[in-house]
Amino acid sequence: MTMMDTGLDYPELRDSIARLCADFPGSYWRELEDRSGYPTEFVAALTEAGFLGMLVPEEYGGSGLPLRAAAVVLEEINANGCVASQSHAQMYIMGTLLRHGSDAQKAKYLPGIAAGELRLQAFGITEPTTGSDTTSLKTHAERRGDTYVVNGQKVWTSRAEHSDLMLLLARTTPLSEVKKRTEGLSVFLIDIREAQGRGLDIRPIDAMINHNATEVFFDNLEIPADSLVGEEGQGFRYILSGMNAERILVATEAVGDGRWCLKRAVEYANERVVFGKSIGSNQGVQFPLARAHVELESADLLCRKAAALFEAGEDCGSEANIAKLVASEAAFHAADIAMQTHGGFSFAREYEIERKWRETRLYQIAPISTNMVLAYVGQHVLGLGRSY
């Protein structure tokens, strides 16, 4: 097993993030939600302080830090009551480009991404008719001379309206013509600024949380042939390693949300006096809070284990999935018990509890739903039969 830090790691990053977040109180996030706004000022502060480019190697202008450092930053953002999900992808979507892009693509895009001048924070995989069954996706790109022509539709593509570039997974060889379902898919880097109005249409989705999710339509969109990342037909393989990174980051981010909810719930349980004593001194209130802490501690350890394996370049598919599943549930349990502990006041938006409760519900569904993780563990870890 790889060396793993079990203390409060990266204290200097945690300190800096806590201080940065202090300028963005709950009222900031509440007001944004009222108008489905994007946290431009918060993202600018993160960008200016260099956090969103921290995974980009130093030779391209980033800080070249390990995945765990980025995970800690996302955890602290949420643990301080802010929202990491609206900008986290700027950190990691570039990983696919970094690992599989050509030298020319890397030189063209990575310095801008590291500096935050170029936003690559939209990734289109999910489609309305195929969902979790990724290899069945319908969007296709057809090679025509110096271009590819893209047709199809993505759904739930987060932040597409707030991104300059978009990574797209599309089929380049029909499913009927490939030996394995995972073949014939390709990854493209699309310049949204150039494509919009020329076959690319982005429409926001009115959603339960302010995640800036959209539907993206491709209608004979012509893109230059050099938009292809890596080899044609190998795209599914390319996105898998990126997905492990995403799952580890999102899991750690969920732990941060859970920590915030639990902290607020414990404070409230200590302060709130009914029936002549603090509600937290009743086991009926105290034990669920204690259990939430236990679950968050377990999730934290799993996140660190997955990150340590990822950094060591070892296979971490099952660890990343397991960490994501456990963290998504621990975070939501903490949020749910924070709701219960706050009694009627949890419904008052001013307390921010109901917002975090809605936000933490997402982790069990995106970026991968719980059942898909269980199917992975059943098949690939336990060796049980394939269910789909």
Added chain:
Amino acid sequence: MKALVPVKRVIDYNVKPRVKADGSGVDLSNVKMSMNPFDEIAVEEAIRLKEAGKVEEIIAVSVGPAKAQETLRTALAMGADSAILVETDEEVEPLAVAKILKAVAAEVEPGLVILGKQAIDDDSNQTGQMLAALMDLPQGTFASKVEVDGDSVSVTREVDGGLETVKLSLPAIVTTDLRLNEPRYASLPNIMKAKKKPLETKTPADYGVDITPRLKTTNVSEPPVRQAGVKVADVDELVAKLKAMGVA
């Protein structure tokens, strides 16, 4: 000129301190520790003076355990140039800290020593004043404004009656109050650079200072739970109550 900025590692201001069961002190195991907020203000002020061209070099110093290196790294990430850790696991009282700082200052020869007015763990509010006395230097405590001009510094102080401005000849000792400035957060590139900045480790013995405590803590206990207040219907009743209690 150089600025010497002492920083202390204390229990984070967001953490609710818990007293150890045996009453011997505050339980610090698994508790988040941070730079004393008043010291962050001191570091920030030194950086602003450097940015304004009044200070050339900032040296941060901490007296405390090995972990106080983290606190010094934060000061370096904010913008201090170098750091000194005077390492000890013992509790060091303000007078001993002041003696160590005097010895450090004798080597560094700062034009300004900027300290927090107090540390939020023991709230002593003594070190700056003691240091000024030991070094026989002028002091401007509880600063809400610091202006260096040539070989003097004007310090606006927050005193009970309002604001008072004192003009001190340099070198001088300044202690910071809350409203002096709003400290910056360290950017990631600066956090990375801070890892490469010099951090020297010393011991109190290196400076010939005896840190043996002069006070003995007999017991630490939680403050009593606040009792519910008395409700009054109007101002007349309030005045009557206060009179009856002998307060007014």
